[in-house]
Amino acid sequence: MKNDFKYIIKKVIIGLLIIFVLSLINSCQVHAETFDINSNTTIGGYNLPNYWSIYTAGRNLVVKYNDYQLYSQMPETGYASFGYFNVCANGSFTVNNSSADCNDGCFNNEFQVVNLGGTCSITADNQTITGFPYYIFYSVKEWGFINADTLPIVYDTLTFTSTAGYNVLLEFRNNFLSNDDLYVNFASNGRLQELQEQTNSLIQNQTNSIINNNNSNTNSIINNQDSNTQDIIDNQNSNTEQQIESQKVCQSEIVDSSSIEIPGKYLYASGSYGTDLQGTGITKYFNIFEDSILKVKDTTNDTNIYLCFYNQNKNLISCIEERTLLLDQVINIPNGSSYVRFSINGMTTSPYFDKPKFEILNCKNGNQALNDNINDDNVSGAESQVNDLLNNSSFQDNSGIQSIITAPLNFIQSLSNTCSPISITIPYINSNLSIPCIKQELNNHIPTIVPVLSTAINGFVIYRILIDIVAIVKSAREPDEDRIEVLDL
Amino acid sequence: MINKILIGIFKIITKLIAVILAPINLLVTNFLPNFNSMLTVVGNFFSQVGTYAGFILDSFLLSNEVVSFLILYWVFKLTFPIAVSSIKLIVKWYNSLKV
Numbered sequence: 001m002k003n004d005f006k007y008i009i010k011k012v013i014i015g016l017l018i019i020f021v022l023s024l025i026n027s028c029q030v031h032a033e034t035f036d037i038n039s040n041t042t043i044g045g046y047n048l049p050n051y052w053s054i055y056t057a058g059r060n061l062v063v064k065y066n067d068y069q070l071y072s073q074m075p076e077t078g079y080a081s082f083g084y085f086n087v088c089a090n091g092s093f094t095v096n097n098s099s100a101d102c103n104d105g106c107f108n109n110e111f112q113v114v115n116l117g118g119t120c121s122i123t124a125d126n127q128t129i130t131g132f133p134y135y136i137f138y139s140v141k142e143w144g145f146i147n148a149d150t151l152p153i154v155y156d157t158l159t160f161t162s163t164a165g166y167n168v169l170l171e172f173r174n175n176f177l178s179n180d181d182l183y184v185n186f187a188s189n190g191r192l193q194e195l196q197e198q199t200n201s202l203i204q205n206q207t208n209s210i211i212n213n214n215n216s217n218t219n220s221i222i223n224n225q226d227s228n229t230q231d232i233i234d235n236q237n238s239n240t241e242q243q244i245e246s247q248k249v250c251q252s253e254i255v256d257s258s259s260i261e262i263p264g265k266y267l268y269a270s271g272s273y274g275t276d277l278q279g280t281g282i283t284k285y286f287n288i289f290e291d292s293i294l295k296v297k298d299t300t301n302d303t304n305i306y307l308c309f310y311n312q313n314k315n316l317i318s319c320i321e322e323r324t325l326l327l328d329q330v331i332n333i334p335n336g337s338s339y340v341r342f343s344i345n346g347m348t349t350s351p352y353f354d355k356p357k358f359e360i361l362n363c364k365n366g367n368q369a370l371n372d373n374i375n376d377d378n379v380s381g382a383e384s385q386v387n388d389l390l391n392n393s394s395f396q397d398n399s400g401i402q403s404i405i406t407a408p409l410n411f412i413q414s415l416s417n418t419c420s421p422i423s424i425t426i427p428y429i430n431s432n433l434s435i436p437c438i439k440q441e442l443n444n445h446i447p448t449i450v451p452v453l454s455t456a457i458n459g460f461v462i463y464r465i466l467i468d469i470v471a472i473v474k475s476a477r478e479p480d481e482d483r484i485e486v487l488d489l
Numbered sequence: 490m491i492n493k494i495l496i497g498i499f500k501i502i503t504k505l506i507a508v509i510l511a512p513i514n515l516l517v518t519n520f521l522p523n524f525n526s527m528l529t530v531v532g533n534f535f536s537q538v539g540t541y542a543g544f545i546l547d548s549f550l551l552s553n554e555v556v557s558f559l560i561l562y563w564v565f566k567l568t569f570p571i572a573v574s575s576i577k578l579i580v581k582w583y584n585s586l587k588v
Contacts, residue, residue: 400514400525403532406503412563414539415500415556419547438548452552461555465562472566476573
């Protein structure tokens with residue numbers, strides 16, 4: 001009977017164990033939430049799920065379990081923190097509990113890893129792993145040792161180290177007694193380390209590549225620099241020689257002409273001559289003087305320019321044809337030339353001849369330049385320039401002392417104003433009184449008398465003015481007369 | 490044309506005076522603003538009167554040419570004695586030095 005009882009008890013216990021194992025296996029089949037372990041991830045609080053799984057992808061994974069919140073929330077109840085994890089792994093792994101900060105009252109078997117046998121299957125991250133179930137019992141505190149005043153923060157770390165090349169799928173079941181805040185920190189140290197290794201390797205490779213490229217590029221640059229520098233020096237020398245040559249001629253002439261700077265020294269024909277000079281036979285004449293130096297500036301390449309020289313009567317002397325003129329090239333001017341004509345040949349579209357500049361360094365002698373300047377009667381633009389000067393905003397302030405000093409002058413100036421009708425708003429009546437110009441009104445009504453009357457009045461005024469002028473001149477003849485009349489401001 | 494030349498001359502003189510007096514005017518404007526306003530009022534009065542000058546001269550049937558001649562006369566009256574007096578002064582100095 002006693003044996004039967006033991007037998008029954010044993011069978012019951014075995015049945016319970018089978019049920020327990022089956023429930024564990026069944027729990028492995030539960031689809032768990034997945035978390036990205038590519039970065040540090042913290043989950044916790046009331047949102048902590050009962051199940052979660054991590055696909056390690058062959059990388060080392062450190063799972064830190066932090067239950068200090070559990071303690072801090074339940075110091076008075078006397079409950080210990082314990083629970084268990086279910087792990088389903090298809091590769092070997094180890095649990096390192098050496099870093100567990102277990103204070104007084106910890107169970108000796110704080111971490112127990114039990115291979116439950118059989119197989120399990122977990123799907124996470126679209127990866128289905130069939131592995132072996134493990135049971136990890138976890139406990140921190142003994143019953144009745146909880147003291148709120150001396151409660152330490154307990155950090156327990158479970159380190160799962162998967163074998164290289166194996167994928168370990170971990171499923172954690174939160175079976176803690178408390179439903180209070182529970183935080184689990186997933187530290188991706190393994191991932192990070194792998195990245196660092198890759199990064200170091202990548203950096204080393206990149207560095208080597210960069211160094212090699214730099215060396216190669218540096219050598220190339222140095223070689224090119226040498227070549228370019230030599231080219232630049234050669235070009236500079238050539239250009240400098242040309243400039244010196246042209247400057248010598250021109251400066252010597254200017255010195256001979258008493259260094260008078262001649263307006264229009266540089267005569268440019270610039271602009272969109274691609275349109276004007278397009279085709280053949282379109283000409284542009286420039287005057288040539290005795291000391292003129294003829295240059296062509298900024299011509300585009302592959303542009304053939306005809307330069308034809310004419311005498312004073314515009315009879316052809318000679319031409320320079322089919323010639324690609326170089327920048328700043330000084331052109332020999334035939335003797336007796338008074339005009340030079342530029343013409344372009346072979347141009348079909350304007351872009352080929354965008355902005356040519358024909359330059360004549362006009363180094364006329366000083367007397368010739370002075371005569372030309374004196375005889376220059378071109379005053380176009382002078383009025384606008386004077387107006388611009390007088391209307392300068394810096395001179396527009398006419399107030400204070402300026403206004404009272406310049407008042408008589410302004411008044412005299414206003415005498416020359418033409419008549420404009422006067423319009424006055426009469427106060428209180430609120431109507432406008434417009435007075436037209438008297439002369440116009442008289443012309444409208446008595447047109448025959450107005451000219452006679454006007455002539456008489458103007459004649460009288462002019463007569464009086466002339467008499468005064470004569471008197472002024474007469475008074476000037478008096479040797480002792482030294483009175484000077486001034487405008488009383 | 491004479492009229493335009495006269496206007497230009499007067500404008501130049503006016504602007505030159507404005508340039509010369511600009512620093513003083515700035516001081517008065519900043520430190521004596523009320524005095525500056527009073528002077529401005531006087532100047533504005535002349536300007537306002539000047540706006541009716543054309544109407545008044547037209548009422549006397551004076552032509553623009555005569556008015557220009559009148560202004561030239563004033564210019565001559567104010568400048569010619571100075572020139573003559575300067576010449577006389579120079580001659581007087583010359584005679585004194587010669588003795």
